[in-house]
Amino acid sequence: MAVAAVTTKPLDPTLHAPFPPMQPFAAPHPKKRLPAGRPREWYVAHNRRLKAMRLTIALLDSGVYQPSSASNRRIRRAAERLGMHRPSDLTCRMVRTLIRYGR
Template sequence: MPAAALKPKPLPTQSTAKRPVLLDLPYEPVEKRPLPAGRPREWYVSHNRRLKAMRLAIALLDSGVYLPNQARNERIRRAAQTIGVHPPSDTTCHMVRAFMRYSR
């Protein structure tokens, strides 16, 4: 018997599943490290905004939202509630759509 026949079939992904795959909640947060000191406050604000937008973009992609025009502010805020982060501002929602646009 070939070795490939013994391997179990992988679970379906969003692209191969017959129905949308439900969003998995993050298993365990990454260990936080302190940010570098001595930068202007604006750098820290934009850095944290980018991290939040990236998390939200990944959550939306996992839930089946692939196009930026499908990600309205309300949908992004529902995803934020699902993954347990504070509701994003309009600026962060815009950044989420930009991440989705440039990931293609």
């Protein structure tokens, strides 16, 4: 019984190379000055929302897609990796809300 010989080109090695290591989280945009003349509460709320958004993006990038898996401990570890101050309980709650509606 005759067997046909099959010749194929070798696979492209770049297609099967392992993924490069992930870079540490970094802020993609430079910070801008906030507008003057607003009440202090506005600045506090604005900065809290920005922090929650950065933390949410970092968690989504790391594979956390469910609010139930985003514990305060996990959110605070992400903040450490980003070089942020420790987020409050309210900020952690905001992060979970953003994850819930960001899917």
